[in-house]
Amino acid sequence: MSVKEKTAVITGSNSGIGLGIAHSLARGGMNVVLNSFTDREEDYSLAADMAREHGVDVRYIKADLSNRDEARALIEQAGTCDVLVNNAGIQHVAAIDEFPTDKWNAIIAINLTSAFHTTAVALPMMRKAEWGRVINIASAHGLTASPYKSAYVAAKHGIVGLTKVVALETAQEPITANAICPGYVMTPIVEAQIPDTMEKYDMDRETVIRDVLLSRQPSKEFATTDQLGGTALFLCSEHAEQITGTTISVDGGWTAL
Numbered sequence: 001m002s003v004k005e006k007t008a009v010i011t012g013s014n015s016g017i018g019l020g021i022a023h024s025l026a027r028g029g030m031n032v033v034l035n036s037f038t039d040r041e042e043d044y045s046l047a048a049d050m051a052r053e054h055g056v057d058v059r060y061i062k063a064d065l066s067n068r069d070e071a072r073a074l075i076e077q078a079g080t081c082d083v084l085v086n087n088a089g090i091q092h093v094a095a096i097d098e099f100p101t102d103k104w105n106a107i108i109a110i111n112l113t114s115a116f117h118t119t120a121v122a123l124p125m126m127r128k129a130e131w132g133r134v135i136n137i138a139s140a141h142g143l144t145a146s147p148y149k150s151a152y153v154a155a156k157h158g159i160v161g162l163t164k165v166v167a168l169e170t171a172q173e174p175i176t177a178n179a180i181c182p183g184y185v186m187t188p189i190v191e192a193q194i195p196d197t198m199e200k201y202d203m204d205r206e207t208v209i210r211d212v213l214l215s216r217q218p219s220k221e222f223a224t225t226d227q228l229g230g231t232a233l234f235l236c237s238e239h240a241e242q243i244t245g246t247t248i249s250v251d252g253g254w255t256a257l
Contacts, residue, residue, distance in 0.1 A: 003236045004029030006131075007057075009074065009081045011035050011065055011118065012088030014043050016187035017137060020225020021085055021232045026054035028233045033078045035088070037064040065114035066106055075121035082129060083236055084122040086115035086159070087137040093148045104151045111155035112162070119166060126175050133236050134177035136163045137228075140251045142181050146216075160247055167245030176244035178235055183251030184213055186222040219252030 008025045012018045014036040026032045034047050039062045051058040063074035065088045075081050089111045092103040119134055126132025141149060142156035159179060166177035184190065190213065197208045214220050227250055234240055235248075249255050 002029070003083075003233070005031065006082035006236075007031045007033065007078065007080045008083035008085060008236075009033040009035070009078045009118070009122070010085040010087055011063075011074070011114065013085075014038070014046055014060070016189060017182065017185055017225055017228055018085070018087040019046075021087065021137075021229045022050065022058075023054070024226065024229025024233050025083065025085075025236070026050055026056050026058060028236070029056065030083065030236075031057040032059075033074075033081075034058065034060045035063055035065075035074055037062065037066075065118075066109040068113075068117055071114045071117035072121050075118050075125070080129070081122040081125045082131060083133045083135065084118055085135045085137065085232060086118060088114060089137070089152075089155075091149070091152050095148055096150050099150055107151035108155050108158075111152065112158045115159060115162060119162075123166075123170070123175070126170075127173065130174055132170075132175040134163070134166050134175070135232050135235055136160075136177070136179040138163070138179040138181045138247065140181055140183045140216075140249065140254045142179060143247065143249070143255050163247070164245045171244065174241075176235070176240065178240075178243060178245070179247045180228060180231055180235075181247050181249045181251060181255070182223050182228055183217045183249075183254040184222055185225060185228065187225065190222075214252075216257070217252040217254050218257065221252055223250045223252065 008030045013022045013034045043060045047058040047060040063070040065071045138159045139156040141153045142160040145153045163179040
């Protein structure tokens, strides 16, 4: 089954992992719907530039995924959704007894609950088209844990569980659901952490990357957005038709420890 001319909706995709996946799917011939909560001229320009680069249809749809109605409206406005990539996510770090309730609620809403809402609207479209792929971007933290990340770890474990349920509910249909679990990926958000960490620990850039950011990643190398995009494209291919309800780790050996 060719992925050309199919439509992929990718949440949280105007930068970082989501944007990398969008480029890979567009490069593979898919039409793409980009999304974030902002409504800036550069968001729409990004979509136009990607369309010209890859020769496919690319649109940008604003939606605040912390809001149930906007999460569902994103898929409805897309009109069709052959591939749903639930990628949107935020992070906050604090001890449980100091973790702000509003931060907990926001992380669960965006990182987990939004995926329920988008999937609920997308599945009927996939059934009507008799083909579909649900790809949830979880994390190494969907399979293991770290201190001070209670909401993020809970949400990512939840995404893995939701993925399994979707896979079971669609197991006898031409629809699959899988979770990609990245370790640390070099994105603008991660890049922005490096100078502050260098100053805090009085370390050079290379030491911060190796001994702080990548301390739990045995390869001591970041995963790339291209690698994650290639993994997503593979999951859309005919070679992955019997891969469903599972996790694929792209973490440099993190979860092998």
